Amino acid sequence: MSEKPADYLATNGFESKTPFLIGVAGGTASGKSTVCQRIMEKLGQQHKEQTERRVVCISQDSFYRTLTPSERLRAERGQFNFDHPDAFDDKKLLAILKDILAGKKVEVPEYDYITNSISPHRSHTIYPADVVLIEGILVFYFPEVRELFHMKLFVDTDSDTRLARRADVVLIEGILVFYFPEVRELFHMKLFVDTDSDTRLARRVAIDLIVHHIWDIMYKKRPAAKVANGTCNGTHLEVDEGNGRRMSGMAIDLIVQHISDYLRRSPVEKLPPLGMSSSVPGSPQRSGQSSRPH
Numbered sequence: 328m329s330e331k332p333a334d335y336l337a338t339n340g341f342e343s344k345t346p347f348l349i350g351v352a353g354g355t356a357s358g359k360s361t362v363c364q365r366i367m368e369k370l371g372q373q374h375k376e377q378t379e380r381r382v383v384c385i386s387q388d389s390f391y392r393t394l395t396p397s398e399r400l401r402a403e404r405g406q407f408n409f410d411h412p413d414a415f416d417d418k419k420l421l422a423i424l425k426d427i428l429a430g431k432k433v434e435v436p437e438y439d440y441i442t443n444s445i446s447p448h449r450s451h452t453i454y455p456a457d458v459v460l461i462e463g464i465l466v467f468y469f470p471e472v473r474e475l476f477h478m479k480l481f482v483d484t485d486s487d488t489r490l491a492r493r494a495d496v497v498l499i500e501g502i503l504v505f506y507f508p509e510v511r512e513l514f515h516m517k518l519f520v521d522t523d524s525d526t527r528l529a530r531r532v533a534i535d536l537i538v539h540h541i542w543d544i545m546y547k548k549r550p551a552a553k554v555a556n557g558t559c560n561g562t563h564l565e566v567d568e569g570n571g572r573r574m575s576g577m578a579i580d581l582i583v584q585h586i587s588d589y590l591r592r593s594p595v596e597k598l599p600p601l602g603m604s605s606s607v608p609g610s611p612q613r614s615g616q617s618s619r620p621h
Protein backbone atom coordinates (compact mmCIF):
# COMPACT_ATOMS: atom_id res chain seq x y z
CA MET A 328 0.00 0.00 0.00
CA SER A 329 2.79 2.43 0.79
CA GLU A 330 4.74 1.85 -2.43
CA LYS A 331 3.30 3.40 -5.53
CA PRO A 332 3.68 1.38 -8.76
CA ALA A 333 6.49 2.42 -11.10
CA ASP A 334 4.16 3.57 -13.88
CA TYR A 335 2.30 5.66 -11.31
CA LEU A 336 5.49 7.59 -10.68
CA ALA A 337 6.43 7.62 -14.36
CA THR A 338 3.22 9.48 -15.14
CA ASN A 339 3.90 11.89 -12.33
CA GLY A 340 1.35 10.02 -10.30
CA PHE A 341 -1.70 11.14 -12.11
CA GLU A 342 -2.10 11.60 -15.84
CA SER A 343 -3.35 8.90 -18.15
CA LYS A 344 -4.78 6.67 -15.50
CA THR A 345 -8.36 5.49 -15.28
CA PRO A 346 -9.34 5.22 -11.66
CA PHE A 347 -11.46 2.33 -10.48
CA LEU A 348 -14.87 3.82 -9.77
CA ILE A 349 -16.99 2.27 -7.02
CA GLY A 350 -20.59 3.33 -6.42
CA VAL A 351 -22.04 2.86 -2.94
CA ALA A 352 -25.82 3.23 -2.79
CA GLY A 353 -28.39 2.65 -0.08
CA GLY A 354 -31.18 4.47 1.68
CA THR A 355 -30.60 7.45 3.86
CA ALA A 356 -28.77 6.51 7.07
CA SER A 357 -28.16 2.99 5.79
CA GLY A 358 -24.47 3.42 6.59
CA LYS A 359 -23.02 4.37 3.21
CA SER A 360 -20.56 6.94 4.53
CA THR A 361 -19.67 4.68 7.46
CA VAL A 362 -18.86 1.84 5.08
CA CYS A 363 -16.75 4.17 2.91
CA GLN A 364 -15.01 5.55 5.98
CA ARG A 365 -14.24 2.02 7.15
CA ILE A 366 -12.85 1.10 3.73
CA MET A 367 -10.66 4.20 3.74
CA GLU A 368 -9.42 3.42 7.25
CA LYS A 369 -8.66 -0.22 6.47
CA LEU A 370 -6.69 0.91 3.44
CA GLY A 371 -4.76 3.39 5.56
CA GLN A 372 -6.01 6.36 3.56
CA GLN A 373 -7.95 8.30 6.16
CA HIS A 374 -5.08 10.32 7.59
CA LYS A 375 -3.13 10.88 4.41
CA GLU A 376 -2.84 14.29 2.82
CA GLN A 377 -5.47 14.80 0.12
CA THR A 378 -2.80 14.89 -2.55
CA GLU A 379 -1.31 11.60 -1.31
CA ARG A 380 -4.49 9.55 -1.23
CA ARG A 381 -4.80 6.63 -3.58
CA VAL A 382 -8.41 6.09 -2.57
CA VAL A 383 -10.84 8.99 -2.26
CA CYS A 384 -14.51 9.28 -1.40
CA ILE A 385 -17.12 11.67 -2.77
CA SER A 386 -20.72 12.08 -1.60
CA GLN A 387 -23.61 12.46 -3.99
CA ASP A 388 -24.96 15.01 -1.51
CA SER A 389 -22.46 17.43 -3.04
CA PHE A 390 -24.54 17.25 -6.20
CA TYR A 391 -27.83 18.46 -4.81
CA ARG A 392 -28.86 21.41 -6.92
CA THR A 393 -29.54 24.93 -5.70
CA LEU A 394 -33.26 25.32 -5.12
CA THR A 395 -35.31 28.04 -6.75
CA PRO A 396 -36.86 30.60 -4.34
CA SER A 397 -40.25 28.85 -4.44
CA GLU A 398 -38.67 25.42 -3.91
CA ARG A 399 -36.76 26.86 -0.99
CA LEU A 400 -39.99 27.99 0.62
CA ARG A 401 -41.40 24.51 0.17
CA ALA A 402 -38.24 23.02 1.67
CA GLU A 403 -38.61 25.25 4.71
CA ARG A 404 -42.08 23.78 5.23
CA GLY A 405 -40.74 20.25 4.82
CA GLN A 406 -42.56 19.93 1.51
CA PHE A 407 -39.65 19.53 -0.87
CA ASN A 408 -38.63 16.01 -1.79
CA PHE A 409 -34.86 15.68 -1.45
CA ASP A 410 -35.12 11.98 -2.15
CA HIS A 411 -36.32 12.45 -5.71
CA PRO A 412 -33.84 12.36 -8.62
CA ASP A 413 -34.95 15.88 -9.64
CA ALA A 414 -33.34 17.22 -6.47
CA PHE A 415 -29.92 16.44 -7.92
CA ASP A 416 -27.76 18.07 -10.58
CA ASP A 417 -27.09 14.82 -12.41
CA LYS A 418 -25.40 16.59 -15.32
CA LYS A 419 -22.81 18.03 -12.99
CA LEU A 420 -22.30 14.65 -11.33
CA LEU A 421 -21.85 12.99 -14.72
CA ALA A 422 -19.41 15.66 -15.93
CA ILE A 423 -17.31 15.41 -12.80
CA LEU A 424 -17.22 11.61 -12.89
CA LYS A 425 -16.12 11.72 -16.51
CA ASP A 426 -13.35 14.15 -15.60
CA ILE A 427 -12.31 11.85 -12.75
CA LEU A 428 -12.21 8.92 -15.15
CA ALA A 429 -10.08 11.02 -17.46
CA GLY A 430 -7.60 11.39 -14.61
CA LYS A 431 -8.29 15.06 -14.00
CA LYS A 432 -8.24 17.00 -10.77
CA VAL A 433 -11.82 18.12 -10.06
CA GLU A 434 -13.63 20.61 -7.90
CA VAL A 435 -16.56 18.98 -6.10
CA PRO A 436 -19.26 21.49 -5.09
CA GLU A 437 -19.95 22.22 -1.45
CA TYR A 438 -23.61 21.89 -0.59
CA ASP A 439 -25.16 24.01 2.15
CA TYR A 440 -28.00 22.15 3.90
CA ILE A 441 -29.16 25.37 5.58
CA THR A 442 -29.72 27.38 2.42
CA ASN A 443 -30.28 24.34 0.23
CA SER A 444 -27.85 25.68 -2.28
CA ILE A 445 -24.42 25.12 -3.72
CA SER A 446 -21.86 27.44 -2.22
CA PRO A 447 -20.72 29.90 -4.91
CA HIS A 448 -17.27 30.30 -3.35
CA ARG A 449 -16.38 26.98 -1.78
CA SER A 450 -15.60 23.57 -3.23
CA HIS A 451 -13.49 20.49 -2.44
CA THR A 452 -10.54 19.63 -4.60
CA ILE A 453 -10.38 15.95 -5.45
CA TYR A 454 -6.98 14.95 -6.72
CA PRO A 455 -6.55 12.07 -9.15
CA ALA A 456 -6.54 8.76 -7.32
CA ASP A 457 -6.50 5.07 -8.16
CA VAL A 458 -9.84 4.26 -6.60
CA VAL A 459 -12.78 6.63 -6.20
CA LEU A 460 -15.78 5.80 -4.02
CA ILE A 461 -19.02 7.67 -4.76
CA GLU A 462 -21.70 7.22 -2.15
CA GLY A 463 -25.29 8.41 -2.29
CA ILE A 464 -28.94 7.44 -2.17
CA LEU A 465 -29.38 7.61 -5.94
CA VAL A 466 -25.96 6.98 -7.43
CA PHE A 467 -27.39 4.13 -9.52
CA TYR A 468 -30.52 5.93 -10.59
CA PHE A 469 -29.17 7.91 -13.54
CA PRO A 470 -28.29 5.43 -16.34
CA GLU A 471 -25.36 7.42 -17.75
CA VAL A 472 -23.85 7.75 -14.29
CA ARG A 473 -24.58 4.13 -13.43
CA GLU A 474 -22.73 2.89 -16.50
CA LEU A 475 -19.52 4.55 -15.36
CA PHE A 476 -19.07 2.40 -12.27
CA HIS A 477 -16.64 -0.48 -12.31
CA MET A 478 -18.20 -1.85 -9.15
CA LYS A 479 -21.58 -1.29 -7.52
CA LEU A 480 -22.21 -1.82 -3.83
CA PHE A 481 -25.47 -1.51 -1.96
CA VAL A 482 -25.74 -0.95 1.78
CA ASP A 483 -28.94 -2.63 2.84
CA THR A 484 -30.48 -1.51 6.11
CA ASP A 485 -34.18 -1.77 6.86
CA SER A 486 -36.15 1.44 6.88
CA ASP A 487 -37.12 1.31 10.55
CA THR A 488 -33.46 1.13 11.58
CA ARG A 489 -32.69 3.98 9.23
CA LEU A 490 -35.55 6.02 10.63
CA ALA A 491 -34.24 5.45 14.14
CA ARG A 492 -30.78 6.58 13.04
CA ARG A 493 -32.07 9.72 11.40
CA ALA A 494 -34.22 10.49 14.41
CA ASP A 495 -30.94 10.68 16.34
CA VAL A 496 -29.64 13.52 14.27
CA VAL A 497 -32.67 15.47 13.07
CA LEU A 498 -35.26 17.29 15.13
CA ILE A 499 -37.96 14.77 15.91
CA GLU A 500 -40.74 17.04 14.69
CA GLY A 501 -38.86 17.68 11.48
CA ILE A 502 -38.20 14.03 10.84
CA LEU A 503 -41.78 12.96 11.37
CA VAL A 504 -43.01 15.59 8.97
CA PHE A 505 -40.22 14.99 6.52
CA TYR A 506 -39.25 11.35 6.70
CA PHE A 507 -42.56 9.61 6.74
CA PRO A 508 -44.30 11.17 3.75
CA GLU A 509 -41.23 11.36 1.58
CA VAL A 510 -38.37 9.05 2.38
CA ARG A 511 -40.27 6.15 3.85
CA GLU A 512 -43.00 6.25 1.24
CA LEU A 513 -40.51 6.32 -1.59
CA PHE A 514 -38.58 3.41 -0.20
CA HIS A 515 -41.71 1.41 0.35
CA MET A 516 -42.98 2.22 -3.11
CA LYS A 517 -39.66 0.95 -4.42
CA LEU A 518 -39.32 3.82 -6.85
CA PHE A 519 -35.64 4.57 -6.86
CA VAL A 520 -33.72 2.42 -4.44
CA ASP A 521 -35.24 -0.73 -3.16
CA THR A 522 -34.11 -1.82 0.24
CA ASP A 523 -36.89 -4.30 0.82
CA SER A 524 -36.30 -6.33 -2.27
CA ASP A 525 -32.57 -6.35 -2.83
CA THR A 526 -32.61 -9.37 -5.13
CA ARG A 527 -34.70 -7.50 -7.67
CA LEU A 528 -32.64 -4.37 -7.23
CA ALA A 529 -29.43 -6.33 -7.72
CA ARG A 530 -30.78 -7.74 -10.96
CA ARG A 531 -32.04 -4.38 -12.19
CA VAL A 532 -28.89 -2.34 -11.75
CA ALA A 533 -26.39 -5.20 -11.61
CA ILE A 534 -25.17 -4.63 -8.05
CA ASP A 535 -21.94 -6.50 -7.35
CA LEU A 536 -22.19 -6.78 -3.61
CA ILE A 537 -24.79 -5.96 -1.00
CA VAL A 538 -23.45 -5.02 2.41
CA HIS A 539 -26.19 -6.10 4.75
CA HIS A 540 -26.90 -4.11 7.85
CA ILE A 541 -25.63 -6.74 10.22
CA TRP A 542 -24.44 -10.12 9.23
CA ASP A 543 -24.95 -11.40 5.76
CA ILE A 544 -23.79 -10.61 2.28
CA MET A 545 -25.41 -11.37 -0.99
CA TYR A 546 -23.98 -11.77 -4.42
CA LYS A 547 -25.61 -11.10 -7.70
CA LYS A 548 -27.32 -14.26 -8.98
CA ARG A 549 -26.88 -15.89 -5.63
CA PRO A 550 -29.39 -16.16 -2.80
CA ALA A 551 -28.64 -14.23 0.36
CA ALA A 552 -26.15 -16.15 2.48
CA LYS A 553 -28.03 -15.66 5.71
CA VAL A 554 -26.44 -17.30 8.72
CA ALA A 555 -28.07 -17.59 12.08
CA ASN A 556 -24.92 -17.44 14.18
CA GLY A 557 -23.18 -14.67 12.29
CA THR A 558 -20.49 -16.83 10.79
CA CYS A 559 -20.03 -18.01 7.23
CA ASN A 560 -17.28 -20.22 5.84
CA GLY A 561 -15.41 -19.81 9.09
CA THR A 562 -15.12 -16.07 8.65
CA HIS A 563 -16.60 -13.80 11.24
CA LEU A 564 -19.10 -11.61 9.48
CA GLU A 565 -20.27 -9.44 12.24
CA VAL A 566 -18.12 -6.70 13.66
CA ASP A 567 -19.21 -4.99 16.83
CA GLU A 568 -17.57 -1.62 16.75
CA GLY A 569 -18.88 -0.45 20.10
CA ASN A 570 -21.83 1.88 20.70
CA GLY A 571 -24.07 -0.85 19.30
CA ARG A 572 -22.61 -0.36 15.84
CA ARG A 573 -22.26 -3.60 13.96
CA MET A 574 -21.63 -4.25 10.34
CA SER A 575 -20.70 -6.99 7.99
CA GLY A 576 -16.96 -7.32 8.55
CA MET A 577 -16.59 -9.85 5.80
CA ALA A 578 -18.28 -7.70 3.19
CA ILE A 579 -16.02 -4.78 4.08
CA ASP A 580 -12.97 -7.05 4.10
CA LEU A 581 -13.90 -8.43 0.72
CA ILE A 582 -14.16 -4.95 -0.76
CA VAL A 583 -10.92 -3.86 0.91
CA GLN A 584 -9.16 -6.95 -0.41
CA HIS A 585 -10.44 -6.26 -3.89
CA ILE A 586 -9.24 -2.66 -3.77
CA SER A 587 -5.88 -3.72 -2.32
CA ASP A 588 -5.47 -6.18 -5.19
CA TYR A 589 -6.23 -3.38 -7.60
CA LEU A 590 -3.75 -1.02 -5.98
CA ARG A 591 -1.04 -3.65 -6.13
CA ARG A 592 -1.55 -4.31 -9.83
CA SER A 593 -0.64 -2.21 -12.78
CA PRO A 594 -3.36 0.41 -13.28
CA VAL A 595 -4.06 -0.93 -16.77
CA GLU A 596 -4.67 -4.48 -15.64
CA LYS A 597 -8.33 -5.34 -15.20
CA LEU A 598 -9.72 -6.75 -11.99
CA PRO A 599 -11.53 -10.07 -11.84
CA PRO A 600 -15.18 -9.88 -10.80
CA LEU A 601 -15.76 -9.21 -7.13
CA GLY A 602 -15.55 -12.41 -5.12
CA MET A 603 -12.96 -14.01 -7.42
CA SER A 604 -10.08 -12.56 -5.46
CA SER A 605 -7.73 -15.40 -4.56
CA SER A 606 -6.63 -13.99 -1.24
CA VAL A 607 -10.00 -13.80 0.52
CA PRO A 608 -10.56 -17.07 2.35
CA GLY A 609 -13.92 -18.61 1.69
CA SER A 610 -15.09 -15.82 -0.57
CA PRO A 611 -18.04 -17.04 -2.62
CA GLN A 612 -17.56 -17.28 -6.38
CA ARG A 613 -19.85 -15.31 -8.58
CA SER A 614 -21.04 -16.48 -11.94
CA GLY A 615 -21.05 -14.12 -14.91
CA GLN A 616 -18.87 -11.19 -15.78
CA SER A 617 -18.09 -7.99 -13.97
CA SER A 618 -21.06 -5.65 -14.25
CA ARG A 619 -19.04 -3.26 -16.36
CA PRO A 620 -18.97 -4.08 -20.08
CA HIS A 621 -15.21 -4.09 -20.53
Ligand SMILES: Nc1ncnc2c1ncn2[C@@H]1O[C@H](COP(=O)(O)OP(=O)(O)O)[C@@H](O)[C@H]1O
Binds near residue numbers: 357360
Ligand atom coordinates in the same frame (compact mmCIF):
# COMPACT_ATOMS: atom_id res chain seq x y z
N1 LIG B 1 -23.69 -0.78 11.14
C1 LIG B 1 -24.12 0.24 11.89
N2 LIG B 1 -24.64 0.00 13.11
C2 LIG B 1 -25.10 1.02 13.87
N3 LIG B 1 -25.08 2.33 13.52
C3 LIG B 1 -24.56 2.62 12.32
C4 LIG B 1 -24.05 1.60 11.43
N4 LIG B 1 -23.63 2.20 10.29
C5 LIG B 1 -23.86 3.52 10.45
N5 LIG B 1 -24.40 3.79 11.66
C6 LIG B 1 -24.81 5.10 12.19
O1 LIG B 1 -25.98 5.50 11.47
C7 LIG B 1 -25.93 6.88 11.16
C8 LIG B 1 -25.98 7.06 9.65
O2 LIG B 1 -24.83 6.45 9.09
P1 LIG B 1 -24.17 7.04 7.78
O3 LIG B 1 -22.98 6.21 7.47
O4 LIG B 1 -23.98 8.51 7.91
O5 LIG B 1 -25.34 6.73 6.73
P2 LIG B 1 -25.55 7.28 5.25
O6 LIG B 1 -24.24 7.77 4.74
O7 LIG B 1 -26.07 6.10 4.50
O8 LIG B 1 -26.60 8.36 5.36
C9 LIG B 1 -24.63 7.40 11.77
O9 LIG B 1 -24.93 7.96 13.03
C10 LIG B 1 -23.77 6.17 11.92
O10 LIG B 1 -22.85 6.28 12.98
Ligand SMILES: Nc1ccn([C@@H]2O[C@H](COP(=O)(O)O)[C@@H](O)[C@H]2O)c(=O)n1
Binds near residue numbers: 410443
Ligand atom coordinates in the same frame (compact mmCIF):
# COMPACT_ATOMS: atom_id res chain seq x y z
N1 LIG C 1 -31.18 19.82 1.99
C1 LIG C 1 -31.30 18.49 2.23
C2 LIG C 1 -30.79 17.57 1.33
C3 LIG C 1 -30.92 16.22 1.63
N2 LIG C 1 -31.52 15.82 2.76
C4 LIG C 1 -31.65 14.39 3.07
O1 LIG C 1 -30.36 13.79 3.05
C5 LIG C 1 -30.51 12.43 2.67
C6 LIG C 1 -29.33 11.97 1.85
O2 LIG C 1 -28.17 11.98 2.60
P1 LIG C 1 -27.58 10.62 3.24
O3 LIG C 1 -26.30 11.07 3.83
O4 LIG C 1 -28.55 10.15 4.25
O5 LIG C 1 -27.41 9.67 2.12
C7 LIG C 1 -31.76 12.30 1.86
O6 LIG C 1 -32.56 11.23 2.33
C8 LIG C 1 -32.47 13.64 2.05
O7 LIG C 1 -33.77 13.44 2.53
C9 LIG C 1 -32.00 16.74 3.64
O8 LIG C 1 -32.54 16.36 4.70
N3 LIG C 1 -31.89 18.07 3.36
